[in-house]
Amino acid sequence: MTMTVSEVSIEYSISMLSKEFGITTRSIRHYEDIGLLSPTRRGQTRIYSAADRTRLKLILRGKRLGISLENSREIIDMYEPGKTNVDQLKKLIDAIQQQRTKLNQQLDDITKLLKDLNKAETDCVEALKSNSQ
Amino acid sequence: MTMTVSEVSIEYSISMLSKEFGITTRSIRHYEDIGLLSPTRRGQTRIYSAADRTRLKLILRGKRLGISLENSREIIDMYEPGKTNVDQLKKLIDAIQQQRTKLNQQLDDITKLLKDLNKAETDCVEALKSNSQ
DNA sequence: TCTTACGTTTACGTCAACGTAAGCTTATAA
């Protein structure tokens, strides 16, 4: 059987993803347990698509921002508005606005913390200088 | 007994702080349990100073950034370099740099997430428009 | 053939960050 390039889609094993992102396979399976991922199977073995990999990437980005897995699911689902229902769309827009508010708060927190760190560092450097004299 | 204004320092009760920051008194006591706060006492009752309140503020800011209480303690302690030891100072500068790296990563994550949210929102609005026609 | 690597499921364990009583004291308002 022959196969053209267009028929081949990218696939990832669980260990490939765990190595790429520096997490354990247990974590990846856990994300599946709670319905955040649903890779296809070849026999029992999990096969991850490029879309699955992207979802995982989004999950990890959320984690770095202190977003719970549960909330990550909601956020990720925002990107795929397969919901034609008007009420659901309005809810989505509302949720998006809330998330934006939280992110802006984080932005503010980060700039403040960075300023504090700068101050702390110069203080340290000063202390080192006066110590070496 | 008379008292001049300069003798009076600002004090807070535990419930005042819990209301101001929208957290439970249990949380505040928990932060004390693990050594993040150490208010003075009037009898058994906790009395919080302006400095205590600031520490609490920093803790909560850290929480919004997904920083653990343990790490928050370290970060907060960076601001008070009572350490004259050169090694400790160098360690501090190193920790500061690490924290900065993490924060910059978060900054990047946030801008990306905000972009995604904008896209998701316009998609929603579009869907609403085509739905109302 | 045997071991080594990678995959699987099931299930109990753990750690952080509190929640949630229970049972007690003290102060102020009705």
Next chain:
DNA sequence: TTATAAGCTTACGTTGACGTAAACGTAAGA
């Protein structure tokens, strides 16, 4: 004076996000 609010300690419970161990299947290389 009673009850209502605010404070306290002690201690067990809970939730999220995995860790860890057991017990097993499958495929490739020495």
